[in-house]
Amino acid sequence: MRSTTQTITINMKNRLEWWPQWFEKKQKYARTTEKQMDQDRFNAICAGTGLPAIHQKSTFKFENVADGANRFLGNSPSGEKPFARIYTRLGNPNTEYLEKVLFQLDCQHIIDEALAADEREPTIGSLVFASGMAAISSTIMGFIRPGDALVVGNVYGCTDSFMRYLQNRFGIEIHFTDATNTENIQQLFAQHDNIVAVLLESPDNPTLRLADIEAISKITEANEALLIVDNTFCSPYLQQPFRLGTDIVIQSLTKYVNGHSASIAGVAIGPFEFFNHDLFLVYKDFGATPSPFDSWLNSLCLQDLGIRMEAQTKNAIHLAQFLEAHPKVKRVWYPFLESHPDYEVARKQMRNGGGMISFELKGGYDAGVALMNYFARPDTPMELAVSLGSLISYIEHPASMTHSVVPEADRCERGITDSLVRLSVGTEGVSILQKALDEGLNLG
């Protein structure tokens, strides 16, 4: 592991020592014209065959002193992750298994290409964290240095507030921008030579606008900056950002991967050199590591990710069309509706439209309250709740809930109006959901 006392020389270009090696491998193995993994292969990897028993342990015994010393040196005699059998804050067999399956879902094509080229050194690493926010904050802390700037697209409320914290406490420059317009990013790079990374969501939360990931990756590469994509709304089932030129992919596993709202977790996947040294240091020392049981549970839930998402998507496209034609609805945001402003980008980079819908009501805030209070009733099929990706449908009001921490002016500029409603579509059966939505809308 790299020494923590090493002097760091800041050189804006080539400032990430692992960048050149990663860049070469990325060009060779990661970018591909095939935008998604074949569906059958995806489902087969999800199902897996090796789910381990639960290792609900904080510590693992060594064979002898040499074995203990060896493991601390990062050697793994049996081929397992070096730190997965020392102490659970450093790694655990259940977390290791989940990291491996998630890594395959996003990167199997990279593994295949690297093996075919007889590549000896690992290309990609993955780490599972105790939450999606832990994955985001730890990843940023793994590479950020004084004097750096970050470009941040339209992001989830807590990601937004973490960025403001970095800015206010540590002087990191944060350039919030609308990443749906690639030109904005080009301009920021032209104006600032200290941008080290671009962080974006696509589709973003909650307005479901898309960023053109491939086009943006060409800009970040030309400027030796990282492109980090929070892929929570898609999961690797809908979108595989490494194929589009992304450097680091993050996901809140709390959402589609768990799919039952039964635990909180997150994952980051990216350049092996970074993950194995600097990011691993943050992982073990900040300590936002998951419990063995949560990793086991997420590995179990992952087994039917593709099947669940297919069912959710089928329901969602039907409901998006229904809402678009409804007299009480002003506007619907769903990536695979032709009326969506980023429809072409969606067709280019997503497998299908996914399970998230946002819509604005003609009756404004009051109509939204009536609709959501209807779904707060125990005799209706959805829940008034802020998460997403579950088998249960959730409805929520971003302006007063998930995005209430975003300053009002920024929130309005991003289109998170008081009449915007976000819907996470579950698997309840589309006729049940449609009937209830109609009833709720007609109250407003």
Ligand SMILES: Cc1ncc(COP(=O)(O)O)c(C=O)c1O
């Ligand atoms: C897009 C996105 N990223 C990250 C997060 C944070 O995930 P977690 O709640 O697992 O920390 C969320 C949570 O809603 C999210 O919607």
